[in-house]
Amino acid sequence: MTTTSGTSVSAQNDARFTSLAALATDLAGRFALAPLLERILRHTLTLLGCENGSICTVDEVAGTYRKEVDIGVGCLSGRTFPLDEGVTGEVVRARRAVQFAEYADVHGGHIRAEDRGRLHGVIGVPIRWDGTIIGTCVVFSSEPGRQFSADDARLVELFATHAAIAMTNARLHARAAEKESDAARMAERERVVRDVHDTVGRGLATVLLQLDAAEREVSGARDPSTALRSARTAARSALVETRRTVLGLGxxxxxxxxxxxxxxxxxxxxxxxxxxxxxxxxxxxxxxxxxxxxxxxxxxxxxxxxxxxxxxxxxxxxxxxxxxxxxxxxxxxxxxxxxxxxxxxxxxxxxxxxxxxxxxxxxxHLLGGTLVVDSTPEWGTRIRAEVPYAAGAALDTSRSRWRVLIVHERAVVRAGLVRMLSQIEPDIQVVGEVASAMDAVDAYQLVHPHVVLGNLALPRIDGTQLTSYLRAIDHHVAVVLLIDSFADDRVRAAAQIGAVGFVENDTEAGALARALVAAARGDSLIPAGFLSSLTSAPRSRTIADALTAREREVRALVEQGFPDKRIATELSISVKTVEKHVGSILRKTGARNRTMLAGLAARS
The missing domain is CATH 3.30.565.10 (Histidine kinase-like ATPase, C-terminal domain)
Known part of the structure; x- marks a missing residue:
């Protein structure tokens, strides 16, 4: 579009600012995809002075695209088409914005014949995320002779970026909602399994004991009627209790x-x-x-x-x-x-x-408490459970478990890890599973897991870089990496950046679960031998050079086990200053916590 006066240019700029501001408001906290894409498309059409357009999602692996939103023209919204047809097909082949002087020039267009005559200039741009085309935004002009300018193309590309954000947020939100739903179903399944196990076990034990008593009566030529009646009563009681359990009753x-x-x-x-x-x-x-x-x-x-x-x-x-x-x-x-x-x-x-x-x-653990079992063969058993009163006041099973985000490029591995962890460790709740480091960064900010379990050998952006990205968001993030061998140089780099643990790919399931729980509780899971290699002479000199004189004083007292208040007294500084120095020391040394820092010192 062209303008003929400063006033019209100003009005156009005001309109663009208003639309962009409204779009930012739309994107904030909204995850329903179709309404968002429709609003984005309407803003685009308004600023270009057009009345017709569409937004599609693209699946290049499947070779298809889906019409998500249409305005003004009947483009078969909701239908899926091959990627060798329509404006979207042209955009994907060109890998850039495309323009047509007339819609009639588009190969394999899907607009009805009666509507084609009123459509003239066409512009289509790709919607990209992490270098991949995930959709297209297409605008049709009803104005004969209308040619879209380079500025128009840039404007549509800007809105395409917003559409990419909307699509990605909607995908992550849907995935997180699905995981929460799965976790709720899993928690309920675990409750039923435990309760049924307890109820049926108790009932069957009673029945078997009474049947044993009846057998003894028969063996002694006595009347077993009393024992059999007791067995029948126990079976009925077990049936009633099992039904109550399945119905969720106490x-x-x-x-x-x-x-x-x-x-x-x-x-x-x-x-x-x-x-x-x-x-x-x-x-x-x-x-x-x-x-x-x-x-x-x-x-x-x-x-x-x-x-x-x-x-x-x-x-x-x-x-x-x-x-x-x-x-x-x-x-x-x-x-x-x-x-x-x-x-x-x-x-x-x-x-x-x-x-x-x-x-x-x-x-x-569900109640936020602990359970200890103490037993010795031939010397009896003692079980002690301790739970806080406050745990039952607002019990939330989704928050009482350790939340884990899984990052692995292979879907079958992710599915296997989810199933394995759900079966072996009821304290672990997998709240998300993504295929790439960039998706992991977005998912971390969305679901806030206690632990991120990633693959060191992630393609393009590996586990070391993933650790760096996540620590830039949250210095206290706990990253555990799956590795082939501690001989991999990337393991050293990841440890120095701040990964808290490494688990070899052939480690058995129970050890992996224990490693994740330990990481969630703030423990470091780096073997002593590998810690020693991290504190070789060249590395130690580098760390020492990086610390200030005051930080070296604070580090020496931390390594002696002094609390912050005692360190503040010893050095005549405030506790807050001590905390800042400790945080800086942990960042520079790559230590996860004070315990790891002391371990580094002991082996340096």
């Missing part, structure tokens, strides 16, 4: 009862079923617990007592409830045969007890 023993009352009834079941001595001890002032806290603690007691009945061959069992000022604890202590705790943590183990203990730990 244990029936908790309805209208406190936790200690429900536990007392459970101990009565143990005594009647296994003929062992039982005892309930309550310490502290009993407090009203949040429903979810009471439910999970009761399930912990139920599962532990079921294990005692099924496996322990104990003469007595004791349950303790301790109400403290900030937390409540439950303890289950028996004098049975005990077992080797280490054997139950083996991922290859398939024992019922191993699964049950994992479920107990998952329940405690």
């Amino acid at each position: 244990p029936s023993l908790l309805e209208g009862r406190s936790l200690q009352e429900a536990v007392a009834l459970e101990l009565a079941w143990v005594q009647s079923t296994a003929t062992m001595n039982t005892r309930l001890v309550v310490a502290g002032e009993p407090q009203t617990l949040a429903p979810e806290t009471a439910r999970q603690l009761f399930r912990i007691v139920q599962e532990a007592l079921t294990n005692v009945v099924e496996h322990a061959r104990a003469r007595s069992v004791r349950v303790g409830l301790v109400y403290g000022s900030l937390q409540v604890s439950v303890m289950i202590d028996d004098d049975g045969v005990g077992f080797d705790v280490a054997s139950t943590t083996d991922p290859s183990a398939r024992s019922t007890r191993g699964f049950g203990l994992q479920g107990l730990a998952a329940r405690a």
